[in-house]
Amino acid sequence: MLVLHRRLSPDSYRRITLVALVLLCFIVVSGALVRLSGSGLGCSDWPNCEEGELVAPLEYHALVEFVNRLVTGLVSAAVILAVLGSLVRAPRRRDLTRWSLGLVVGVIAQIVLGGIVVLAGLKPPFVMGHFLVSMVLVANAVVLHHKASQHDGAGELGTGDVDIDDDDVDIATQAGPSIATRLVRVVFALVVIVLVLGTIVTATGPHGGDETAERFDLPLRTVTRVHAGAVWALVALTIALCIVASRALRRGDRSAESLRRAATRLLVFEAVQGAIGYLQYFTDVPPELVALHVAGATATFIAAVQLLIVGGGSFATSGVGPDVEGIGRSSGPGAPVGVGSVVHGSGLAHPG
Numbered sequence: 420m421l422v423l424h425r426r427l428s429p430d431s432y433r434r435i436t437l438v439a440l441v442l443l444c445f446i447v448v449s450g451a452l453v454r455l456s457g458s459g460l461g462c463s464d465w466p467n468c469e470e471g472e473l474v475a476p477l478e479y480h481a482l483v484e485f486v487n488r489l490v491t492g493l494v495s496a497a498v499i500l501a502v503l504g505s506l507v508r509a510p511r512r513r514d515l516t517r518w519s520l521g522l523v524v525g526v527i528a529q530i531v532l533g534g535i536v537v538l539a540g541l542k543p544p545f546v547m548g549h550f551l552v553s554m555v556l557v558a559n560a561v562v563l564h565h566k567a568s569q570h571d572g573a574g575e576l577g578t579g580d581v582d583i584d585d586d587d588v589d590i591a592t593q594a595g596p597s598i599a600t601r602l603v604r605v606v607f608a609l610v611v612i613v614l615v616l617g618t619i620v621t622a623t624g625p626h627g628g629d630e631t632a633e634r635f636d637l638p639l640r641t642v643t644r645v646h647a648g649a650v651w652a653l654v655a656l657t658i659a660l661c662i663v664a665s666r667a668l669r670r671g672d673r674s675a676e677s678l679r680r681a682a683t684r685l686l687v688f689e690a691v692q693g694a695i696g697y698l699q700y701f702t703d704v705p706p707e708l709v710a711l712h713v714a715g716a717t718a719t720f721i722a723a724v725q726l727l728i729v730g731g732g733s734f735a736t737s738g739v740g741p742d743v744e745g746i747g748r749s750s751g752p753g754a755p756v757g758v759g760s761v762v763h764g765s766g767l768a769h770p771g
């Protein structure tokens with residue numbers, strides 16, 4: 420193919436990964452709109468909208484569902500571009516190809532799962548799974564974009580291809596994770612728990628699937644309280660993380676700066692998202708607010724993934740560093756951000 424003979428600049432590739440990320444977030448919200456407008460079975464067949472008809476008839480629910488399927492097409496195109504782009508990027512980096520292939524696997528899984536959701540009549544576990552796999556895809560896209568934004572480190576070395584082994588052991592692993600690193604991981608795990616609990620609330624409440632879809636037979640008020648309770652625990656731990664990072668900064672540990680920024684950003688998203696959550700709870704969950712809550716959940720999750728990249732310790736250093744073909748590990752400008760002493764155990768783990 421002609422395009423494969425061309426070389427793509429790191430900047431152009433970074434833009435492609437950003438488009439893929441934005442489209443993936445967009446489809447989470449457009450998918451939720453399908454559900455909230457009761458258009459989940461607007462097309463009764465898959466991949467055709469109706470039996471033997473690929474395009475939707477001029478009918479509201481069928482069109483909403485059909486537009487969402489078109490967005491799926493755009494997402495698929497962006498993801499394919501991300502893979503092809505990683506192959507023609509100069510320098511070529513294996514890590515970018517690997518993570519972009521992760522997107523392909525995720526999109527294929529979602530297309531298949533989307534079909535199962537429709538064929539299974541919007542059963543709660545499948546609808547929940549569809550949302551949660553979307554979050555995995557978004558996480559993959561965030562990491563890919565983060566990696567694509569890193570310097571290759573290859574320019575200095577004067578060759579095109581660098582290689583970083585995933586199993587290289589960093590200082591953090593040898594010293595054991597610091598308090599900050601542990602907190603970051605717990606906060607991330609809690610965000611995931613809050614997301615899962617949120618989908619259980621939805622699958623129990625008025626907006627699960629469509630009007631006729633099966634629901635979980637659970638007390639709605641109680642599951643909502645458990646969901647909100649987990650959010651309070653999350654907010655408390657995120658505040659603790661902000662304090663830990665601020666103290667480290669005051670002690671002169673400059674590596675804590677990016678950690679503090681990421682933790683503060685997550686805290687702001689949690690606060691806004693929590694406010695939307697209570698507002699929708701006290702106003703009988705109007706679909707518009709629920710759609711905003713889904714968008715907020717996606718934004719909060721992205722902030723949590725960014726926090727994990729910055730302060731997750733060995734995850735940040737081994738899984739997320741640049742991997743340029745041909746030269747061996749780069750520790751120069753390509754090194755991941757936020758991997759200073761604060762997350763390595765030498766700073767916060769051993770205060771004073």
Ligand code: HEM
Nearest residue numbers: 614617618620621624626647689692693696697700704716
């Ligand atoms: C960090 C904060 C929060 C996050 C990340 C979050 C996330 C989520 C998610 C992912 C869903 C499922 C959306 C769907 O499947 O369509 C959900 C649903 C829900 N959340 Fe939250 N949530 C948060 C805070 C809150 C708070 C504080 C409340 C207050 C009670 C709340 C109330 C609800 C309700 C009532 C639903 C069900 C909405 C529906 O009927 O579909 N959320 N949340």
